[in-house]
Amino acid sequence: MTPEAVADYLLGDRIALDPAALALLERQAGLALPQDYMAFLGLRNGGFTSPTATEQPALWCGPNTRIEQFYCVTNDAPDWNLTTIRNYRAMTLREWLAETGGDPAHVPAHWIVFGGNWDGDQLALDLSVEGGEVVWFDHELLPNEDDNNFPPDDGMERLGLTFGQFLAALAPPGSPAPKDGFLDRLRGLIGRRPG
Numbered sequence: 001m002t003p004e005a006v007a008d009y010l011l012g013d014r015i016a017l018d019p020a021a022l023a024l025l026e027r028q029a030g031l032a033l034p035q036d037y038m039a040f041l042g043l044r045n046g047g048f049t050s051p052t053a054t055e056q057p058a059l060w061c062g063p064n065t066r067i068e069q070f071y072c073v074t075n076d077a078p079d080w081n082l083t084t085i086r087n088y089r090a091m092t093l094r095e096w097l098a099e100t101g102g103d104p105a106h107v108p109a110h111w112i113v114f115g116g117n118w119d120g121d122q123l124a125l126d127l128s129v130e131g132g133e134v135v136w137f138d139h140e141l142l143p144n145e146d147d148n149n150f151p152p153d154d155g156m157e158r159l160g161l162t163f164g165q166f167l168a169a170l171a172p173p174g175s176p177a178p179k180d181g182f183l184d185r186l187r188g189l190i191g192r193r194p195g
Contacts, residue, residue, distance in 0.1 A: 003040050003164070003167050006040070006044070009172070012048045012083075012085045025073055029092055033132070034125065037125065044070070045072045046085040047072075056172070060173060068117040069088050069117070071091075092113070094107045134166040
């Protein structure tokens with residue numbers, strides 16, 4: 001899908017992109033956010049494929065990775081009395097782990113959580129890779145206080161895609177399947193392989 005098509009597919013309130021929140025996220029990460037990610041935030045700063053998980057299908061990237069929330073970049077406090085994307089903020093993986101009871105001690109700052117699904121799995125950008133690389137995390141296998149290993153051996157898949165390539169690979173269920181090798185061709189454009 002094009003970035004515009006993904007932005008149009010998303011539902012929920014529209015949150016204005018806050019330059020101060022964007023600058024804070026970059027400071028926390030210690031690295032600049034990828035241009036394709038910032039361009040998408042300019043089109044749509046967060047949104048749901050389905051705010052209550054019933055309106056429309058998730059978007060899929062390959063057979064195993066789905067996204068149902070693109071998190072917004074904001075400094076606004078969540079209001080859990082409302083169904084709003086404002087409650088789902090893009091943040092460093094360290095911050096996300098600290099908020100959700102995980103152990104951020106061994107996690108580098110340059111991992112940005114940008115989305116997830118209703119099962120709690122997360123999608124992040126590893127900013128240490130040129131252009132950023134999309135990584136999928138099983139939320140149940142993220143580091144805890146007994147795990148000194150990051151990235152973890154299990155529960156993580158490097159998709160080998162930049163954010164823009166990830167958007168291009170997204171499709172709702174029932175869409176024509178990408179032609180054989182589509183994801184591999186996208187990965188080849190930047191010389192990456194999953195793993």
